[in-house]
Amino acid sequence: MEYSTFGRHVAVDAWGVDFDLLNSAEYLQAQMVEAAEACGATVMSVQSKQFEPQGATVLVLLSESHLSIHTYPERGFAAIDCYTCGETVDPQLAIDYLVSVLKPEKTYAKKLVRGLGELQVETPEMQPIELV
Amino acid sequence: MEYSTFGRHVAVDAWGVDFDLLNSAEYLQAQMVEAAEACGATVMSVQSKQFEPQGATVLVLLSESHLSIHTYPERGFAAIDCYTCGETVDPQLAIDYLVSVLKPEKTYAKKLVRGLGELQVETPEMQPIELV
Numbered sequence: 558m559e560y561s562t563f564g565r566h567v568a569v570d571a572w573g574v575d576f577d578l579l580n581s582a583e584y585l586q587a588q589m590v591e592a593a594e595a596c597g598a599t600v601m602s603v604q605s606k607q608f609e610p611q612g613a614t615v616l617v618l619l620s621e622s623h624l625s626i627h628t629y630p631e632r633g634f635a636a637i638d639c640y641t642c643g644e645t646v647d648p649q650l651a652i653d654y655l656v657s658v659l660k661p662e663k664t665y666a667k668k669l670v671r672g673l674g675e676l677q678v679e680t681p682e683m684q685p686i687e688l689v
Numbered sequence: 690m691e692y693s694t695f696g697r698h699v700a701v702d703a704w705g706v707d708f709d710l711l712n713s714a715e716y717l718q719a720q721m722v723e724a725a726e727a728c729g730a731t732v733m734s735v736q737s738k739q740f741e742p743q744g745a746t747v748l749v750l751l752s753e754s755h756l757s758i759h760t761y762p763e764r765g766f767a768a769i770d771c772y773t774c775g776e777t778v779d780p781q782l783a784i785d786y787l788v789s790v791l792k793p794e795k796t797y798a799k800k801l802v803r804g805l806g807e808l809q810v811e812t813p814e815m816q817p818i819e820l821v
Contacts, residue, residue, distance in 0.1 A: 560744075560761060560763075560764075562761050562764050562766045562768075564759075564768065566700065566768075568698065568801055568803070568808065570803050570804060570806075570808060601738050601746075602736050602738065603736075604734050604735075604736045604748065604750045605750075606733050606734065606750055606752075608752075612692075614733075614750055614754070614755070616736060616748045616750050616755055616757075618736045618737075618738055618746055618748050620740075622746070622759050622768070623746070623748055623757055623759070625748075625755055625757075625772075627696075627754050627755070627772075627774065629692060629694050629804075631692075632692075632694050634694045634804065636694075636696065636698075636754070636772070636774075636803055636804065638770075638772070640757075640759075640768070640770070642759065642768075665806060665807050665808050666808070667801060667808045667810060669700055669799060671700070671702050671768055672702060672761075672766065672768065674702075674797060675797050676700065676702060676797050676798070676799045678799060678810050
């Protein structure tokens with residue numbers, strides 16, 4: 558059986574995020590699993606690392622590719638990626654979930670369309686943050 | 690202590706790779722660890738998954754971010770990413786190592802410069818394949 562190589566990869570740099578949210582690998586891991594489920598992806602396994610004096614990385618292996626976060630809590634910065642293969646799972650939904658949880662003041666994002674030849678680069682619309 | 694958020698993220702779609710090279714998570718894992726070392730990164734942990742009937746994913750957690758591969762052996766296709774933070778580790782060296790091992794017929798690549806504000810997108814020069 559052959560599968561489509563088509564995939565979408567959203568890369569987001571998030572700024573102005575609360576230190577404590579970014580400095581807990583355990584918290585981020587739970588949110589990343591929720592994010593994967595939010596876009597309909599299937600989590601196969603998770604790796605995470607709490608860095609000292611601060612910072613965290615979580616890598617989620619999906620049956621549809623991966624979801625990653627790297628944080629610099631002291632700069633309020635997180636670099637987030639969600640890459641999913643196939644038509645049925647939209648990585649933007651996982652990104653939107655994480656943005657709604659982390660509530661960055663500012664995001665910069667690019668979307669790569671992969672697996673079709675030359676990589677296409679788009680600038681995705683990010684969901685506006687609801688300030689409560 | 691504060692760290693620079695500056696990072697370079699190289700995303701490569703590789704085509705025309707041998708089925709057997711792409712269909713062994715164990716082989717790819719060993720090559721990914723070599724690739725990380727080739728660019729001077731530090732491997733913290735590794736996740737891998739052998740899919741059925743074919744296909745593999747390897748995610749390497751680096752102290753400087755991550756290295757990933759997703760393969761579709763039946764299409765000769767691999768999607769490779771290397772994202773490294775900081776000035777001292779160049780992700781292109783890890784990518785060049787993997788290309789030299791996998792020997793794709795064709796590659797398409799984009800480089801994202803991250804952690805500085807708007808993501809900058811460049812098209813990196815890929816090392817020519819030595820056809821022996």
